[in-house]
Amino acid sequence: KNEVEQSPQNLTAQEGEFITINCSYSVGISALHWLQQHPGGGIVSLFMLSSGKKKHGRLIATINIQEKHSSLHITASHPRDSAVYICAVLRLSGSRLTFGEGTQLTVNP
Amino acid sequence: DGGITQSPKYLFRKEGQNVTLSCEQNLNHDAMYWYRQDPGQGLRLIYYSQIVNDFQKGDIAEGYSVSREKKESFPLTVTSAQKNPTAFYLCASRGQGDTGELFFGEGSRLTVL
Numbered sequence: 182k183n184e185v186e187q188s189p190q191n192l193t194a195q196e197g198e199f200i201t202i203n204c205s206y207s208v209g210i211s212a213l214h215w216l217q218q219h220p221g222g223g224i225v226s227l228f229m230l231s232s233g234k235k236k237h238g239r240l241i242a243t244i245n246i247q248e249k250h251s252s253l254h255i256t257a258s259h260p261r262d263s264a265v266y267i268c269a270v271l272r273l274s275g276s277r278l279t280f281g282e283g284t285q286l287t288v289n290p
Numbered sequence: 291d292g293g294i295t296q297s298p299k300y301l302f303r304k305e306g307q308n309v310t311l312s313c314e315q316n317l318n319h320d321a322m323y324w325y326r327q328d329p330g331q332g333l334r335l336i337y338y339s340q341i342v343n344d345f346q347k348g349d350i351a352e353g354y355s356v357s358r359e360k361k362e363s364f365p366l367t368v369t370s371a372q373k374n375p376t377a378f379y380l381c382a383s384r385g386q387g388d389t390g391e392l393f394f395g396e397g398s399r400l401t402v403l
Contacts, residue, residue, distance in 0.1 A: 282332035
């Protein structure tokens, strides 16, 4: 079983819909990252969370440390949000950074 | 501007040859990482380094080697022992402390002919 599990693997939505991507992990962590990967392969960091909730524009990320679960929400989705969204966790001890498999999001106009 | 530079972006090699991928950062980050990504799959950890002159194996280190002689540089060598080296390779660095932000290079696409 992977240390980091994401769901769903693939998600198709209509423009304007509210999107939720989930991430569950099985190890103790000091931080969790949400990342976005574009078709060309480049990856950008969206959020870094160690507790609570963060918001940036139409993106919201939450984390529940006790339940070992995080969610990424996109409000009023747009075709330009189409990308792979990846969850990554930083283990409590050391610098090991482990990634989930990613969620392919497609937003249709 | 600070960031991570990977080179080359595309690389072709013949079977049996070693090849070295470069990763340089000017962000003053201690932690650096190398990942491999195969089509339709997630990133898998090859090696990581927390500090100069120290590095640890990740989940798929066999057939790869690294060095960390300088804080700014973390090159990855794909050796001839790596049975299936054709892949997309990504280098990353992380800011100070547990809450440091992640930065990624643009990636290097290696094809073995």
